[in-house]
Amino acid sequence: MSRVGKKPVSVPSGVTATVNGQTVKMKGSKGELQFVVPSLVNVALDNGAITVEPKNQSKEARSLWGTSRAQVANLVEGVAKGFEKRLEITGVGYRAAMAGKALKLSLGYSHDIEYEIPAGITITTPKPTEIVIAGIDRQRVGQVAAEIRDYRGPEPYKGKGVKYAGEFIFRKEGKKK
Template structure:
């Protein structure tokens, strides 16, 4: 039994949610999102909440149960509050700046790295060593943050590179003489 899947997803105030077959649609102050639930999962909307249940007891249906409930919850949170990921840049001369629809990253390479910002995502640099990625789609926000981090991930000796805010980097000891 999925502990997450058992809980109903309440629709927050100010959100218009509807169920069209297997597609859950939500429209809120930040925008509009939808998610199509897999065929092995049944969903019903009553009393201002979505209830997600597996249609049978197969392993695949049970594995998609909690994921489907979480996706419905994520679209409702996304249209009301949105999501954000914070990245920190460590290293001498490492910095970031937003220029139009492009993030310019100086990460110790012989050239600057230009990352085009996808549609529906907002990237802000409050400080040259901090990047804030935000949007209504949790998957897109996480993907953009991961792609920016991938250009120069944190290394274990000096901790230089791009890391998530609050991420612990396991440090290694340098070589001895």
């Protein structure tokens, strides 16, 4: 039994939810999102709450049960509040700045990296060593953060590179003579 799947997703005021077959649509102050629930899972809207249940007790249906419920909950939170990821840049000369509609990263390479910002995502740089990625779709915000982090991930010896805010980097000791 899925502990996550059992809980109904409550729809807060200011958010309108519609369930049409297997499609769940959410509309809120931040925007509009939709999710198509897999065919092995039933979804229903009752008294301002969305319930998700498996159609049968197969392993695949039970595994999609909690996932589908979490996806619907992310839709509700996204259109109501939005999502945000913070990245920190560590290293001498490493910095980020906005250049029009692109993010310009100086990460110790012979050239600067220009990252084109996808639609639906906003990126700000409050400090040259901090990047804030915001949007209503949790998956896209996380994907953009992962792509930026991938340009120069944190290395274990000095901790230089791009890391998530609050991420712990396991440090290694250098060579010994």
